[in-house]
Amino acid sequence: MNLHLLVPALFWPDPALPEIYRDLPLPGLENLLAKCSVTKDKSEGIEAWLCRAFGAAKQQDWPVAPITLQTDRAEDGEAATTENNRWLRADPVHLRLERDHILLADSHVFRISSEEAKQFTDLLNRHFAGNQGISFSPLRPDRWYLRLLEPPLPHTHLLSEVVNRDIRNKLPFGANNTFWRSLTNEIQMLLHEHPLNQMREARGELAINSVWFWGGGTLPESLVSPYTNVWSNDVLAVSLASACNIDHAPLPVDATMWETSARTGRHLVVLDELQGRAQYRDAYGWRESIKEMERRWFDPLWRMFRRGHFDEITFTAPDESSSKSFTATRSDSRKFWRRPKPILIYGK
Known part of the structure; x- marks a missing residue:
């Protein structure tokens, strides 16, 4: 053995x-x-x-999203069909400004329920409805997915590479860089104003004030x-x-x-x-x-x-x-x- x-x-x-x-x-x-x-x-x-x-094989990123989607969709009772679709992980995170750094915290240090994840992503999906095919799926409370028809997928950093680190130089880059920066900023504004985050902070919990895009690609053929x-x-x-x-x-x-x-x-x-x-x-x-x-x-x-x-x-x-x-x-x-x-x- x-x-x-x-x-x-x-x-x-x-x-x-x-x-x-x-x-x-x-x-x-x-x-x-x-x-x-x-x-x-x-x-x-x-x-x-x-x-x-x-x-x-690495595509523009390591294709984590379409691979883990197979498991998360199957456990959620959905058909796991991802062929020819481009997927990104868009995991909920908490960003904190500390002096001249923006530090990222992931679900190792906060809890988020399935109902909270659904309410957050429902808001995002309503806001972006009809906007370049953007659709968020919270298949797990701390694992959200973004299906994208266009534009091209960005280059990103693995979530494990940015946890508890300054993210200013690790944002999505490559083709349509401006689109991804704008999308991230818009998501942050929407989440910041969500009543759920006010309730979380009142309970002493970290707000879900951003998402981290990473692991994009299509399902590997073999x-x-x-x-x-x-x-x-x-x-x-x-x-x-x-x-x-x-x-x-x-x-x-x-x-x-x-x-x-x-x-x-x-x-x-x-x-x-x-x-x-x-x-x-x-x-x-x-x-x-x-x-x-x-x-x-x-x-x-x-x-x-x-x-x-x-x-x-x-x-x-x-x-x-x-x-x-x-x-x-x-x-x-x-x-x-x-x-x-x-x-x-x-x-x-």
Whole structure:
């Protein structure tokens, strides 16, 4: 059996805070990484990594929207027909002006109900009715879709690339740049005046005052999976597995439960709970999450590896500065001279 773990933000992204690793016992993870050979690539978001892994070629963007639409529409009871249609994700966000920055917050830090999403998008659809075929679909409270007949799709940045960052230099660009800036401004004015946002702010909740356009394109004609099974709660990973007609299941609670269900083959397990903590620089939350991940996943996997359970095990850890992959084969478990090092060393 081969196991590939995709673990975004496995290492803390801020090198100026090495003390985050102090008194952080991770023997299972450190022992596993010690047996691995490592390669380092340029940084890319988890969405880009998944698209590339499953053969979804980049269009003007990585075509996340038409791929995840298949899953969201199917779960919503709609026919998942996206062929020849151009789709963008238009996810609800909160923008905050901070000194000379405009920072973006996503649904990691706010809640939005299905009814709120429907009321927001109903307003937008009424306003833009008949305007160049613009139509918003809130198939999930925090995942909205824009179907576009014209103009050409813009180049955008992945949502994961802009969370908790200044967005001024990351707005849509390319063909019809003026149209997209104007559309965004108009949406922001409409949302700002919506009574729902006044009610949200009165309750101490963040206003939904903008959308983030990203992941546009058409449905790829063919996808190829390097895996036989995918275990994930991430909608893009699930959608890619479904499009490739391979087995997929929600992420089990821990590696022991996963082991009881996994059979021979090539398995992708997506452990993405650290990502939001790292994006929002929640140091305490990140430490607590990785300690729990050690208990539920890394330590049991280390014991499975020592028993010869895997032909090959790989960790891929994309972050804001690079993407590192650590790979070990069954024979590497016997290389006693590869001694564990503190996780800080691997994160450099």
